[in-house]
Amino acid sequence: MDPEIHNPTKFFIRIEFKDKNADDIKREGWIAWERSRINRQDDPVEVLVGGTKDRLLDLIRFERAAQGLDPGNRQLLAQKAEFFSRLPTAPGANLSLTDVVQHPLAAELRLAPEEVLDVIAGAQRLKMAVRGWVAERHLKDTLARTAGITYCQPINKEGAADLHVRFEEGPLLTIECKNVLRETDSKGLPRLDFQRTRASKADPCSRYYSQDDFDVVAACLHAVTESWEFRYILPNYLPQHGKCEGKLASNLRVDHNWQSDPTAVFRAAANARNS
DNA sequence: CCCCATCGTTGCGCCTGCAT
DNA sequence: ATGCAGGCGCAACGATGGGG
Secondary structure, three states: OOHHHHOOOOOOOOOOOOHHHHHHHHHHOEEEEEOOOOOOOOOOOOEEEEEOHHHHHHHHHHHHHHOOOOHHHHHHHHOOHHHOOOOOOOOOOOOOHHHHOOOHHHHHHOOOHHHHHHHHHHOHHHHHHHHHHHHHHHHHHHHHOOOOEEEEEEOOOOOOOOEEEEEOOOOEEEEEEEEOOOOOOOOOOOEEEOOOOOOOOOOHHHHOOEHHHOOEEEEEOHHHHOOOOEEEEOHHHOOEOOOOOOEEOOEEEOOOOOEOOHHHHHHHHHHHHHO
16 A cells, blocks of 8 residues: 555555455565545545565565655556565666656656756756755754754745754744855854845845744854854844844854854753743 | 736845945 | 945745726
8 A cells, every 4th residue: 555645544444455466466476556446536546566475575665765656656666676676686777766766856847866956056046045955954854863852844934944843842943044155254254144035125124033033043064164064053142233123133153152062052942932 | 706917025045336 | 355235036925906
């Protein structure tokens, strides 16, 4: 069965299939078929996979590779057993998974995954934009591995902070993730362009952040150090904006006030929230 | 009342031009 | 030479309001 179609699983599931399917499984050892749904045309098509018991590990390998695939690609992959079979790959068949199963985005764009990467690499502005979300992804991975972090998910909403994080049993904290600029200042300190893309027409100060827009700011140093490392700070440690009352300055330096260990910063942020 | 076009706002940071 | 303010390319989304 397709795990994604039955996620979440509220009850025990019973499925039925034809004797013919069972015969095919015994004979072939491994087959995939489309589940027939009489009078249920509106439901999504589900691709079932059957194998003999010695193929259990193949089934796990297959479901790993097939997670989230649409039914067509799921069936296509299921029929290419050489990609997850216990048997050695046939001589000469030097294919990779991506040759058979396109990432959904690559399929939508009608490009090979490598071609999508070429497009990104070839468009300066696009690459720049992607780097922002990649930094966010690395931050999520970094925090997820950090002791004490019990929850860590992207927020993915316009106008909101980037990441939701919970430290131990504390409140849900919002994290703003920003890449530093490529060029450091004259003292070698990384610079952080800390403002929104544009201000609203009515209020020029709306371009700047204020202290309570998020609980923690994370600066990604990759543009300077070429390593996906982060520095953390509480917004109330940041300098005030010179002109806009209650806003934070937009030209920041990642200096000694920024911590490389997130733990103390998150603990302080949680305390600030609770008080 | 529904459909739509339009406007305003936002996400990525980087870049230019002016002030010092 | 350096710092800072503010504009920029591209594209998506939500609110708004006019037309039928």
